[in-house]
Amino acid sequence: MPVEPVEYHQFWRAPGIAPWRPVVAVLLVAVAFLAASLIATVAALMIEVATGAVDPDELLGMLENAQVTPGLVLANSVAIGLLLPFSLLMGHFVRQRPGFLHSVVGRFRWRWFWTCAAVALVILGLNVGIELAVTGTADLDLQIRPYTWWLLVGLMLVTPFQAAAEEYMLRGVLLRTVSSWFRRPVVALAVGTLLNSAVFMLLHGASDPWLNLFYFTLGALLTWLTWRTGGLEAAAAFHIVNNMIGFSLVPFQGVSSIFDRSVGTGGPIVLGQLVAAVLVVAVIGVLARRGDVQRQGPGREG
Secondary structure (H helix, E strand, O other): OOOOEEEEHHHOOOOOOOOOOHHHHHHOOOOOOHHHHHHHHHHHHHHHHHHOOOOOOHHHHHOOOOOOHHHHHHHHHHHHHHHHHHHHHHHHHOOOOOOOHHEEOOOOOOOHHHHHHHHHHHHHHHHHHHHHHHHOOHHHOOOOOOOOOHHHHHHHHHHHHHHHHHHHHHHHHHHHHHHHHOOHHHHHHHHHHHHHHHHHHHHHHEEEOHHHHHHHHHHHHHHHHHHHHEEEEHHHHHHHHHHHHHHHOHHHOOOOOOOOOOOOOOOOOOOOOOHHHHHHHHHHHHOOOOOHOEEEOOOOOO
């Protein structure tokens, strides 16, 4: 453990933690991500072919054209969600109790999490409502489809783990690894923010500049939340609410091009989404200050 109070991002810069351990932890998470994605993808395709949901003669062409199936949409979330417990195990690997990956107090602060989730739900939900009122739903082609109900239930069950896993991998393992290389907290935070935001952007595989702007900026905002609140609860709450709102409409749409993020798929509308994200972060920041949310540790254990 750190020998003096430190902020969340530098918890792995501590006596007894060899410098190579956090680096290997990141590599292990990356390998686990690739393995989980491969296994989940193959399993989903086998199930869909076996049940007749996908014509095996058309499967190769679909994959070549980067088209996805409802099963692949769910499999993607399942694969990422499986990495949540794996990320926590990295705490053991670096020889620090996994509870301190949740926060600087060594546990997950559930009351604080639900407060942040409520803030995100109100602001992000209102933003989506305004967008739909302005643009309409005609372009979304919403309708009941053969896969609607099982995909809706599956995504609503899995998405909280998928979104939280991204936070534990990026704002947890990766941020702490990069920050362990630097003595000065401000330098560690700056470099860690740039790197994990860039990785967050790249993982979404977008070539559209507007979407890349959105993903990079969102990654930076979530990093700030993690630093400011001394834990992953606020960032996880934001990410979970954001993804659940977004995925709630997916089962009612055609999903073949749902992951198409090529040039032209984004636009200035992302600026409105970023404004909503900034507002959520600002309100949570104010609540953290007023509630004296602990941002340095080692802290009391619960």
